[in-house]
Amino acid sequence: MSSKSLHVLFDDDDILLDAVKQIVKSKIHINEIYTPFPVHGLDKAMKLKPTNMSIATFIYGCIGFTVAIMMMNYIMIVDWPQNIGGKPSFTLIENIPSFVPIIFEMTVFFAAHLMVITFYLKSKLWPFKKAENPHPSTTDDKFLIDMETGTNVSKTKTMLKKLGAISIDVINNDEDEK
């Protein structure tokens, strides 16, 4: 890997999107893009894999569903069956109508919370985590591409200027590591 990279700043999402398509076409690797809001189509343009978050959430929901049924079966049917208002308490299947609300709530509870926890861990979001956006204005109105320099730095620079970049900084990564 080259020790240098470019920080290219844009001030419009449409210009950024076109630029990303061009950069990908010219086979220069994009390390990361920082944007102040979700730019639709950006993940496809930079060929990001689709996220599996919803599949994970479905599994979490199934876990919640199972836990709820097992918990209520143990408590109300196995451990200490009681006659409450004449509701059938000898088998799970007979008593299940009055367990439906809590089965539903626990399914949602598990799915929602475990999904958000997964998101926070995978995207490295937690209290006291230091922000990693290289330029503070990328949470305001600017868009930043962190990319490789390509074989010829000045040629890449001219291309980026043409694509509408408002500033290009060459970053020396070796110095950062020291």
Add this chain to the structure above:
Amino acid sequence: MSSHYEAPIRKPLVLGDKSYHDITEDIARPIETPPNKDWWIAFGISMAAFMWGVGCIIYTIGTGIGTWGLNKTVGWAWDITNFVWWVGIGHAGTLISAVLLLFRQKWRMGINRSAEAMTIFSVIQAGLFPVIHMGRPWLIYWFFPIPNQFGSLWVNFNSPLLWDVFAISTYLTVSLVFWWTGLLPDFAMIRDRAVKPFQKKIYSLISFGWSGRAKDWQRFEEVSLVLAGLATPLVLSVHTIVSFDFATSVIPGWHTTIFPPYFVAGAIFSGFAMVQTLLIIMRKVSRLESYITVQHIEMMNIVIMITGSIVGCAYITELFIAWYSGVEYEQYAFLNRATGPYWWAYFLMMSCNVVSPQVMWFKKIRTSIIWSFVISIVVNVGMWFERFVIIVTSLHRDYLPSSWTMFSPTFIDIGIFIGTIGFFFVLFLLYARSFPVVAQSEVKTILKSSGENYKKLRDK
């Protein structure tokens, strides 16, 4: 530009000549400028009300719930009325952010943040009542199915009151993470422009190090969508389960199958009314008229009108079914509700909830800010009386005429209620000064399609 096309018939949702940076400035302004005198006055009044409530709560816990106006016949009154009222108000936030997200309604973006904040703050108020009314709130852990030292003494999963515990706690926590996840990019925006070191530290802490990488945004959008999908049935289930507290009982006037849909419609109705009340003031005070436009107010008024009509249908259906059932106790419960000693409460409920929102059929009225404000207050009063009517009038004349009685609240009852209103406004006022009150990262995504200047540019 073509990818940002929106039909010209749709009115702009962001008014004025705004750029992305202008949105940042407008949303950060209330946080970065010191509050004015009016804010301090409002905060002072709310704080005083809150403190009065705290005093009354301490007195209740110290002395017992005999300090309330409850009697042998009316064993449930203001506490549960307030509980249901606050939970109901808490329904608009998730409805706006989740249901309207699934329906791709762009107008939700100006108001969702504050509506969600209001949801969380009002569910906190609601949660106080069951805790206080236990009498011994330090035994609250008895609510949870935890192994204990009393042998196999478990909670009762057949009980709607326990369903409530699960529903309310799921709703509160899921709403909270939904809200907080949406806040991360906006907190990051304030963090990155903060000049005061203390402010920078706080916003770095609560923005969880949000950096806005492309992958983060991809996950963020998916998580928002799936959370909306989960929160939609959740929000419908919560008030359904609250209505089960009554509907699964055998009390005439409570034991009705229409309760779940009727309670959910009523909850959305009162929730939107409260959002309307708060946002009409906030858009003025925080100068957010470009983001919370008259069109937003009109849309909310339409929701208020429709849900008000659903609630009206439910009231009339209840009366019809009571007559049609042929059960004389049921018939008497409803006759007594409408014409008995609590007729005035029933009349207030009917006129505030069914009649008043009907004026919204007139475009002039539903686009008038003053009218919207007045009606939103009227609806909130009406919805409080709806719960009072359902609860107290069904109890005060039971099967035994010798125990018929009336309910009158003590100053403790009133004090706790006023206290929760104060607490709610304390939280909301603090929120309005320290949180980005409009989801600015979301508004930026619709600026090019729904911004006034961009729309004009396209029309040319």
